[in-house]
Amino acid sequence: MLGLTKRDFGLMVVVAILALAAPFILNPFPQGSAMAQFNAGYPDLMQRLVIFGILAIGFNILFGLTGYLSFGHAAFLGVGSYAAIWMMKLLTMNVIPAIIVSVLVAGLFSLVVGWISLRRSGIYFSILTLAFAQMSYALAYSVLTPITGGETGLQPKTSDPRILDGALPAGQSPSANLFGFNMSDTSVLRLGDWSFNFNTGYYLAAVIMLIVFYLSIRIFRSPFGMMLRAVKSNQQRMNYTGLNSKPYTLAAFVISGMYAGLAGGLLVAMDTQVGAERMFWTASGEIVLMTILGGAGTLIGPVLGAGFIKYMENIVSKINKTVLEQWFAFLPDGIEDLLITLVYPFVGKGWHLTLGLLFMLVVIFLPGGLVEGGQRIGKLFRRKKTDTTTKTPPAE
Amino acid sequence: MDAILLQILNGLDKGSAYALIALGLTLIFGTLGVVNFAHGALFMIGAFCAVTFTNLLTWSHVVIDDTRKDFLGNPMKVDVPYIIDWFGKETGEALIDWAVPLSILFAIPVMIAIGFIMERGLIKHFYKRPHADQILVTFGLAIVLQEVIKYFYGANPIPTPAPAVFAGSFDFGAMLGFDPNTIIYPYWRLIYFAFSALIIGAVFAFLQFTTFGMVVRAGMADRETVGLLGINIDKRFTIMFGIAAAVAGLAGVMYAPINSPNYNMGMDFLVLSFVVVVVGGMGSLGGAVLAGFLLGILESFASMAVVLEFIPGINQIIIYLVAIIILLTRPRGLMGRAGVMED
Numbered sequence: 001m002l003g004l005t006k007r008d009f010g011l012m013v014v015v016a017i018l019a020l021a022a023p024f025i026l027n028p029f030p031q032g033s034a035m036a037q038f039n040a041g042y043p044d045l046m047q048r049l050v051i052f053g054i055l056a057i058g059f060n061i062l063f064g065l066t067g068y069l070s071f072g073h074a075a076f077l078g079v080g081s082y083a084a085i086w087m088m089k090l091l092t093m094n095v096i097p098a099i100i101v102s103v104l105v106a107g108l109f110s111l112v113v114g115w116i117s118l119r120r121s122g123i124y125f126s127i128l129t130l131a132f133a134q135m136s137y138a139l140a141y142s143v144l145t146p147i148t149g150g151e152t153g154l155q156p157k158t159s160d161p162r163i164l165d166g167a168l169p170a171g172q173s174p175s176a177n178l179f180g181f182n183m184s185d186t187s188v189l190r191l192g193d194w195s196f197n198f199n200t201g202y203y204l205a206a207v208i209m210l211i212v213f214y215l216s217i218r219i220f221r222s223p224f225g226m227m228l229r230a231v232k233s234n235q236q237r238m239n240y241t242g243l244n245s246k247p248y249t250l251a252a253f254v255i256s257g258m259y260a261g262l263a264g265g266l267l268v269a270m271d272t273q274v275g276a277e278r279m280f281w282t283a284s285g286e287i288v289l290m291t292i293l294g295g296a297g298t299l300i301g302p303v304l305g306a307g308f309i310k311y312m313e314n315i316v317s318k319i320n321k322t323v324l325e326q327w328f329a330f331l332p333d334g335i336e337d338l339l340i341t342l343v344y345p346f347v348g349k350g351w352h353l354t355l356g357l358l359f360m361l362v363v364i365f366l367p368g369g370l371v372e373g374g375q376r377i378g379k380l381f382r383r384k385k386t387d388t389t390t391k392t393p394p395a396e
Numbered sequence: 397m398d399a400i401l402l403q404i405l406n407g408l409d410k411g412s413a414y415a416l417i418a419l420g421l422t423l424i425f426g427t428l429g430v431v432n433f434a435h436g437a438l439f440m441i442g443a444f445c446a447v448t449f450t451n452l453l454t455w456s457h458v459v460i461d462d463t464r465k466d467f468l469g470n471p472m473k474v475d476v477p478y479i480i481d482w483f484g485k486e487t488g489e490a491l492i493d494w495a496v497p498l499s500i501l502f503a504i505p506v507m508i509a510i511g512f513i514m515e516r517g518l519i520k521h522f523y524k525r526p527h528a529d530q531i532l533v534t535f536g537l538a539i540v541l542q543e544v545i546k547y548f549y550g551a552n553p554i555p556t557p558a559p560a561v562f563a564g565s566f567d568f569g570a571m572l573g574f575d576p577n578t579i580i581y582p583y584w585r586l587i588y589f590a591f592s593a594l595i596i597g598a599v600f601a602f603l604q605f606t607t608f609g610m611v612v613r614a615g616m617a618d619r620e621t622v623g624l625l626g627i628n629i630d631k632r633f634t635i636m637f638g639i640a641a642a643v644a645g646l647a648g649v650m651y652a653p654i655n656s657p658n659y660n661m662g663m664d665f666l667v668l669s670f671v672v673v674v675v676g677g678m679g680s681l682g683g684a685v686l687a688g689f690l691l692g693i694l695e696s697f698a699s700m701a702v703v704l705e706f707i708p709g710i711n712q713i714i715i716y717l718v719a720i721i722i723l724l725t726r727p728r729g730l731m732g733r734a735g736v737m738e739d
Contacts, residue, residue, distance in 0.1 A: 055504030069528045069531065105656050116720065116724065119723075119724060119727075120723060120727060122527060123431055123527055123531070123678075124723060124727070125672065126531065127670055127671065127674050127719070127723075128719075128720065128723060130667060130670070130673045131671060131716040131719050131720055132716070132720070134667060134716055135712075135716040135717070138709070138712035138713050138716075139709060139712065139713060140710045141712070142708075142712050143708045143709025144709075171442060213645070226663070230559060281662070281667060286533060288532065288535075290459055292532060296403045345547050350543065352539060352542075352543045352548060353539075353543035353544065353547065354541035355539065356537070356538075356542075356543060357536075357540055359532070359535075359536035359539070360536035360537060360540065363533040363536060364518075364521070364533060367525075367529060
């Protein structure tokens with residue numbers, strides 16, 4: 001269906017259900033209960049989950065398929081964000097032009113960067129992309145301040161022209177909308193102790209995520225995707241057969257740059273402000289982390305990785321000492337104190353430590369990421385099952 | 397003329413730091429073939445060795461001083477470092493004043509130990525894995541090391557002053573016949589440059605003039621053959637990793653007075669040092685040192701007011717720009733050897 005095999009279509013449906021029902025799934029605990037802090041069903045986090053999912057899907061098209069490790073993808077995210085915010089300042093607060101322009105501008109920028117960087121491969125490619133990203137960051141911070149707002153960044157102001165919008169009613173600040181539907185509008189459904197948030201911005205992002213996820217499945221299964229995989233497995237042999245691999249890798253680079261631009265545009269659509277720090281190279285590193293953690297080269301992996309990291313980031317960094325004390329309150333005092341001192345460095349402000357450790361463990365033991373982990377567990381069970389079936393004597 | 401001299405001098409101290417880190421990176425890459433993203437973290441740990449050593453020296457106990465009174469008229473409580481109790485006032489204070497240079501003695505064993513543990517515990521298992529995996533795992537390690545330091549020392553920079561003797565500046569201009577106060581240069585930066593030149597010289601001499609160094613160089617050229625000759629090359633490469641870690645650490649120790657150590661400083665230097673290594677030529681020790689100084693000096697020239705008037709913001713991007721141009725025109729870098737990372 002839709003040009004997908006049965007299996008891919010099944011995957012697509014599962015992702016669609018997960019994305020559309022996320023406000024329910026991410027809010028499994030009733031409000032006010034001790035577990036409520038594990039709820040992730042608030043608009044801001046849900047938006048981030050899908051937006052970074054888009055980013056990771058795009059990065060995966062480059063890294064997962066061609067094996068080119070780019071350390072500069074945050075630059076495309078940033079460029080897309082700046083393009084989007086300028087559309088909002090100049091044209092209209094409607095998010096459609098902002099998102100479209102952010103994709104186009106990021107695409108153009110990645111075309112330039114890719115055209116130069118792809119002359120080299122391996123670690124040189126990583127360092128070239130890193131150099132470009134750091135350059136963009138430094139420029140956005142210093143010289144390009146008239147365009148980027150420098151340290152303060154950019155946000156829409158009441159004094160902006162916005163030629164397509166009418167004048168704002170007095171006392172109202174401009175807010176991003178989609179044909180009048182405000183991005184930050186949230187309707188709350190209360191069922192007993194539970195409350196579920198349905199946010200306009202989230203659903204816009206989720207629908208876009210589904211579209212680009214579908215696109216990425218099509219790319220993975222297309223002859224073009226096959227070419228990209230050939231680049232990863234043996235570029236030399238591919239060149240010897242008379243194929244020029246450059247157009248393919250460049251196309252993959254530009255596509256993944258456009259995905260990053262789209263994510264940047266969406267970030268602005270949800271939260272109308274941009275700062276240069278989202279182009280810093282640690283941000284690029286985070287994109288790599290998400291993709292690897294989920295499983296590079298798999299369809300669902302990057303989405304899982306992005307969701308996992310953003311969820312953990314929000315939830316783990318909220319845990320502080322009092323929360324820990326509540327958790328371990330049932331234990332005897334000595335053990336309680338010991339456990340708290342042991343766990344405390346890893347939660348709250350120590351979230352990055354946990355992330356770093358987790359990342360190292362994944363690279364060392366599970367190079368295929370969470371997806372490979374799932375497959376291994378699945379295989380474990382399946383093998384047991386086949387073992388028992390072969391051992392059972394045939395019924396007479 | 398004097399402006400040009402001043403900029404060259406200004407570039408030297410940053411260039412020295414780049415050169416030292418890039419030297420270590422190249423040593424590791426040349427011997428083990430591993431791209432070490434945690435090398436900046438080693439630099440940072442070196443700087444924190446200086447902080448730790450200073451803290452150790454000033455470890456004190458409270459003494460009630462009857463001769464002085466606080467504003468309530470009670471005898472004042474004074475912190476007295478143990479070291480003053482042991483060595484007397486003069487020697488003790490001198491020792492504390494010289495904490496940073498002395499912490500070199502402390503940093504060398506610590507850094508070599510850290511290098512050994514890193515190589516044996518983690519990097520050993522990554523020789524056969526693709527470069528991307530090596531980058532990723534050392535990147536993760538860098539985050540972990542950084543966060544551990546942050547946990548123990550906090551996120552704020554910790555001022556670590558140089559000995560009082562070196563606090564002033566040296567008037568170069570007067571020496572060379574220019575007007576006084578046109579070319580002045582802090583003593584400590586001069587020492588930093590001399591120190592790094594010494595370290596670089598020592599590493600090169602070690603590789604060039606000792607049997608151990610000869611074996612290592614042979615191993616860099618052809619690891620398998622050296623192994624076949626019955627030499628345990630792995631053991632020697634591990635030692636080289638320790639030395640590379642110590643070089644980065646020493647660069648950090650001596651940099652502490654120039655730039656107060658904070659947990660993030662390694663990352664800033666790491667990105668630039670990678671660029672330096674690539675510009676110099678992957679696997680070429682001389683290239684790394686040359687490119688380190690060259691880029692350091694270029695950076696300081698680019699931040700001259702005259703240049704900034706022409707091309708605003710060039711000081712922020714000059715290094716990256718040069719790296720891009722070099723990589724596209726001379727893909728092997730300034731002094732790169734053929735056959736190293738050619739894929």
